[in-house]
Amino acid sequence: QQQVKQSPQSLIVQKGGISIINCAYENTAFDYFPWYQQFPGKGPALLIAIRPDVSEKKEGRFTISFNKSAKQFSLHIMDSQPGDSATYFCAAIQSGAGSYQLTFGKGTKLSVIP
């Protein structure tokens, strides 16, 4: 049972465009939703995160939109650059379970073309 579903699997965006990646979750006990960026051969790097009591969080060109009732959240990358080409993972944590383990989506491979 996949607890965090991510789409699309791959995305091609022109330089300067907006990249949008969507995730949906099932477990309403999740209370933290981070996005990770991973380059080939590297470990995932924490990009931005949101708590469910907030509907939007912006950091530079990256924005998370959160819809608690729909159990969905998305990452928007404004003014996408070739350097943003990477695989992006949404994730969720259920702190009440104690471990704070990350449950990841399957990832979205983003390619930003000049």
Next chain:
Amino acid sequence: DTGVSQNPRHKITKRGQNVTFRCDPISEHNRLYWYRQTLGQGPEFLTYFQNEAQLEKSRLLSDRFSAERPKGSFSTLEIQRTEQGDSAMYLCASSLNKNRNLRSYEQYFGPGTRLTVT
């Protein structure tokens, strides 16, 4: 702050051999996690430590896998009698879990150890 380091970065082994990986977390972090990532998938949780205590193990962690974190510093993950299905990237992450504040949620990953079992 030198980040999370993992060694070796790559390991090729023959089926049936034992392998051991090492993870050095960020120095003040009290939690250490192991994840496994296969091609085209997101990382999957294997186990975690709070200081030196191993507090949870995933069902993915068969009895051929063992992890330790002596003295609450570095950690090792050993796989005995490796199988081809063990081929994956093994990722280590650490966090500072304290008073359930926001930093408790922030996990920082190392570069991973890529295991290939032939």
